[in-house]
Amino acid sequence: MMLGLLLARAGVGVTVxxxxxxxxxxxxxxxxxxxxxxxxxxxxxxxxxxxxxHDKAREIKVRFRDGxxxxxxxxxxxxxxxxxxxxxxxxxLDFLRVQAQRYPGFRLLMNAQATGVxxxxxxxxxxxxxxxxxxxELPADLVVAADGRHSTLRDAAGLRVRNLGAPMDAxxxxxxxxxxxxxxxxxxxxxxxxxATIDRGSYWQxxxxxxxxxxxxxxxxxxxxxxxxxxxxxxxxxxxxxQEVADWEQVKLLVVTVDRLEQWWxxxxxxxxxxxxxxxxxxxxxxxxxxQDAVAAANLLAAPLADAKLPADAITxxxxxxxxxxxxxxxxxxxGQVAAQNxxxxxxxxxxxxxxxxxxxxxxxxxxxxxxxLAYAIGVGARPERVRSPVG
Numbered sequence: 001m002m003l004g005l006l007l008a009r010a011g012v013g014v015t016v017x018x019x020x021x022x023x024x025x026x027x028x029x030x031x032x033x034x035x036x037x038x039x040x041x042x043x044x045x046x047x048x049x050x051x052x053x054h055d056k057a058r059e060i061k062v063r064f065r066d067g068x069x070x071x072x073x074x075x076x077x078x079x080x081x082x083x084x085x086x087x088x089x090x091x092x093l094d095f096l097r098v099q100a101q102r103y104p105g106f107r108l109l110m111n112a113q114a115t116g117v118x119x120x121x122x123x124x125x126x127x128x129x130x131x132x133x134x135x136x137e138l139p140a141d142l143v144v145a146a147d148g149r150h151s152t153l154r155d156a157a158g159l160r161v162r163n164l165g166a167p168m169d170a171x172x173x174x175x176x177x178x179x180x181x182x183x184x185x186x187x188x189x190x191x192x193x194x195x196a197t198i199d200r201g202s203y204w205q206x207x208x209x210x211x212x213x214x215x216x217x218x219x220x221x222x223x224x225x226x227x228x229x230x231x232x233x234x235x236x237x238x239x240x241x242x243q244e245v246a247d248w249e250q251v252k253l254l255v256v257t258v259d260r261l262e263q264w265w266x267x268x269x270x271x272x273x274x275x276x277x278x279x280x281x282x283x284x285x286x287x288x289x290x291x292q293d294a295v296a297a298a299n300l301l302a303a304p305l306a307d308a309k310l311p312a313d314a315i316t317x318x319x320x321x322x323x324x325x326x327x328x329x330x331x332x333x334x335x336g337q338v339a340a341q342n343x344x345x346x347x348x349x350x351x352x353x354x355x356x357x358x359x360x361x362x363x364x365x366x367x368x369x370x371x372x373x374l375a376y377a378i379g380v381g382a383r384p385e386r387v388r389s390p391v392g
Contacts, residue, residue, distance in 0.1 A: 002290075005099055015138060021111050030086055030089055034077055034081050043387055057086055058083045070371055077376060112131050113131075125139060141305065142305065145157075145276075146271075148275060160263070166257060171210060172207055173252070190233045194345065195233040227245065258338060265322070273293055276330075280341060293326050295386070295389075299389050
């Protein structure tokens with residue numbers, strides 16, 4: 001949606017496909033980081049965007065058995081916005097839709113699922129689409145696969161994926177806010193248990209971290225045991241858990257994957273976001289890496305795509321430049337996530353008793369400059385992109 005907005009703004013005809021009839025998906029990424037808010041500011045849309053329903057997360061805190069630590073303080077960042085905006089993804093997508101539809105070249109097809117690519121002369125020349133009215137074939141100078149970590153289009157194009165591994169999965173659930181609840185997003189660590197709590201104002205979006213492939217064993221212990229595990233980390237949830245997580249249908253399993261394509265493109269096709277590099281949920285970085293990919297792609301591709309005299313084959317060198325631009329920040333971010341998974345999350349999941357605050361965490365909690373550094377790594381990241389695509 002972001003790439004569609006940027007290209008339409010540059011005078012390029014764009015069709016965006018959404019396989020669902022609406023944007024209302026629970027537990028999609030909802031964290032809009034300072035780097036993405038800077039993009040909105042570059043477009044002159046920040047004020048209007050922040051008029052949409054959102055909450056501001058200025059810190060990341062984690063609670064151990066012997067106290068709570070501040071790991072990142074976004075208010076210390078020298079950026080346009082010193083916070084993470086907690087925005088339901090349907091609000092974010094709808095806002096981008098409204099802005100993109102201001103441009104005559106933008107078209108959005110709902111209930112339209114990409115099912116495969118069309119190839120001609122060794123290059124991708126369009127996409128096959130399933131709709132309630134039947135099958136469509138859409139020709140295109142460029143097909144952009146932004147269809148997630150289980151991308152149909154990258155599989156259809158035969159692009160090779162390198163799996164970096166993940167020792168955990170996540171269970172997402174929603175818990176209402178009570179009058180005595182703490183304020184702000186955070187997390188808690190117990191004996192082999194981790195819980196992340198995202199403060200959404202009227203409710204909590206919660207991620208309960210489990211060992212990879214451990215969901216069946218957890219279900220086998222029963223829902224009451226699961227309630228007890230969650231309440232041991234967040235006692236204030238205890239009175240509401242049985243009513244609000246009354247069956248397993250209210251618990252959504254996210255199978256965590258960390259991978260990336262060896263090559264993000266073929267002539268006529270470019271993968272971005274999770275289709276190019278699936279991210280761990282650590283730091284909530286996936287949506288923001290995807291937005292950065294979109295900005296970089298628009299910066300590099302808008303002018304050649306808008307040039308009607310340029311043959312479609314001539315766009316191919318720019319596709320390689322998009323990967324070259326975004327591969328380094330992807331590697332850096334994934335390396336940090338894999339290190340955190342293997343050195344922090346995995347040992348915590350193996351712990352037989354609730355851990356005390358580790359020494360490195362104590363140091364970060366005591367040194368504001370370190371909180372600023374971690375806030376920059378999460379909120380801004382490696383090679384943040386600024387909007388440089390033209391206005392058509």
